[in-house]
Amino acid sequence: MKAYSRYKQSDITFIGDIPEQWEIQRLGSIGYFSASGIDKKSVDGQEEILMANYTDVYGNKTNAIEAEHDFMITTAPKTKIKQHSLKQGDILFTPSSETIDEIGISAVVLEDLPGVVYSYHLIRFRPTITIDLNFCKYL
Numbered sequence: 001m002k003a004y005s006r007y008k009q010s011d012i013t014f015i016g017d018i019p020e021q022w023e024i025q026r027l028g029s030i031g032y033f034s035a036s037g038i039d040k041k042s043v044d045g046q047e048e049i050l051m052a053n054y055t056d057v058y059g060n061k062t063n064a065i066e067a068e069h070d071f072m073i074t075t076a077p078k079t080k081i082k083q084h085s086l087k088q089g090d091i092l093f094t095p096s097s098e099t100i101d102e103i104g105i106s107a108v109v110l111e112d113l114p115g116v117v118y119s120y121h122l123i124r125f126r127p128t129i130t131i132d133l134n135f136c137k138y139l
């Protein structure tokens with residue numbers, strides 16, 4: 001039994017048919033990607049900050065990032081902390097790995113985390129529209 005009464009072709013082979021009222025958009029049309037360049041090695045003279053690292057996304061069984069998480073401590077320039085602090089709705093992706101199956105793993109940030117940045121081993125997607133956070137866990 002199908003969940004929707006009418007379907008249409010998505011024109012994307014690996015997706016197949018989609019419900020008629022759905023539309024397909026590239027992520028770049030509803031938000032933007034950024035890299036931080038922040039390393040786990042602390043640098044004298046920089047601000048101490050918490051950091052979400054690759055392992056905080058890869059292997060994250062809940063696909064969620066929350067304040068209670070045990071983040072690593074590093075340092076970063078104030079400008080990078082301002083630009084790359086995590087906000088509710090941000091989605092962190094693993095952009096590379098040793099195997100293809102480990103690329104594109106994601107976790108969604110469930111709350112504003114002004115004292116937490118993300119490492120250069122991750123890519124952040126920040127939506128410019130409102131997206132259900134529970135849905136984001138499955139991107």
